[in-house]
Amino acid sequence: MLTIKNLHATVDGQEILKGLELEVPEGEVHAIMGPNGSGKSTLAHVLAGRPGYTVTAGSVHFKGRDLLALSPEERAREGVFLGFQYPVEIPGVNNVYLLKAAVNAARAHRGEPEVDAFEFLTLVREKMRLMRMDDSMLSRGVNEGFSGGEKKRNEILQMLVLEPSLAVLDETDSGLDIDALKIVAHGVNTLRAPNRSQLLVTHYQRLLEHIVPDAVHVLVKGRIVRSGDRTLALELEKRGYDWLIGEAA
């Protein structure tokens, strides 16, 4: 699904990713952990194609295609979804209409007709119930006035409706209370399928109790310094990152 080789990327002329290697096979869920400032969000943004994030070397292949050659909107339509660490508030742009436009953009890309308005709303309502979101959030502006946790749930709602092939969730668990964490985890789990992959950026082993990852990677100073199974997350919880930072240097 996703193959990253020797990825180097700069932001504002400063190199943040320094030869990152990562392979996420189809159907798998991988977690990325790492200290603050190690480049996790940078990786997520590079994958989504954010302007200002310059890839200086290396390659990223998504379903066998060169992902870096695609514009951000093409990546989205091809099935890459970024769940933002800090979801953006867009007052005046209606939440549900954005969602519908997003769905239709992807459908048009695949040569499919626009979604039926009624069916769409039914689907969104169903997913909202799953996310325990209030119906009133449908009519509000995108993330407008949402609490931190509501914004994260809204990201997952979008993901559930868009059904991406590859979801990159950047700290979707941060700022969630215990119940919300379970709801979000449940949402993510419902999307698990043999033809989908997920990359979870997280600081907490807690999330991984609910979403059991197939692999855990540790990102330090722009590189994956260690990969393992879910027990690696437990080990990190106990020992912190210092021992790995030493190795990275």
Next chain:
Amino acid sequence: MNGAVLNRLKEEFGAVRAALPESVIGSARRGEALEALCAQGLPGTRDENWRYTDLRRLEQARFAPAQAQAAVLPPLPTAPEGYVRYVFLDGRLHTDADAPHGVVVRTARSQEPGSTPWRLEARLPEARLALLNETFATDAVSIDVAPGTQATGIELLFVASAAATEGASYPRVRLALGAGARVSVIERHLGRAEAHSLVNSAVHVDLAAAATLTHYRVQQLGAQAAWFDTLSAELAAEARYDLLAVGAGALSARSTVHARLSGRGAAMSLAAAALADGQQSLDLYALSEHIAPHTRTEQTFRGIASSRARAAFNGKVIVRETARGTDSRQSLRGLLDGTQCEIDLRPQLEIYTDEVRCSHGATAGKLDENMLFYLLSRGIAPEAAQHLLKWAFLEDVIAKIAPRDLRRQVETTLLGQMRDLDTLKELL
């Protein structure tokens, strides 16, 4: 320059004077108005409050009114539900209507010669273009709402058809609400798409105690038209005036609004949106004058300028010594889309008493990068994402348009202006 234009103005007036309708404004009064205008001179770009106005059309235009013609109306938007429509073509009543219950509507057709016309300019600090209107007005619509009446809505459609070389048009409106009366008025200025028209409107609003007027003004003239406008309002005690202005059309537009809150507890809100593209210049000057105690005003402006266009809002609030306990808010925002466009925001406060609450803010900037990327990351095309954000930016004002039909029509006009109707209609 000014002198030559004024001489031409006098000549043109002399030539048409006898033909101008006495029932609208008496010939002597017209002469006085012109003299007053000549004494003050026409506005120029060196005048502090006209710096952002494109005044060129005034220099080239023929001032005398365009001839009445049996012209065919361009296609008109459907009348919003619950509104009685009057249509004016090049400044003359074209389609009459039955006045709503409790409302008297007079035009040149119904006014007796020598009936009491009104003077707009009495206390206006900036009345020159209103004087020009008074000199040449070919019709005037005078609307009186009886005290205590909750009247059906009224729509005034002013259609500009003639080119400025054939003559200008002078829409003239008086809205007077008796004590406790309530009405909603839509005033729209539109025209043939390609017409190089010159429109110079003058509107006076007079609200008696506890009267409530909701006034929608939509300027959607053709892309080559020039629109000049003067609106004055007088608010008695506890009167409420909600003015919502949308500027989308015309090559150059300038509106001067002066509201006097002379009765205790009077309140006014002005919400304005301007969408300027191409070579457009849209300028709004708004003066809110707090005279009586406990008066409230609110000014909201959202302006977008793209390509080489300019959108300007000059919002002045004066709090007189007598206006204790005043509350005044101003929120001015501009959005620049391009490197050669211009947004001019001038918030001005003059306060002559202590006990006041005033808040104002003015910011101009580009589209938010974070918002843009968020939309792209959801598969929205870059062009559509930009339009969507512009759209959202104007929503603060547009969302206040209560009549559904009108809001739809305004939205469609704005989207048409953005030339992206298809991509965005989904998002409405």
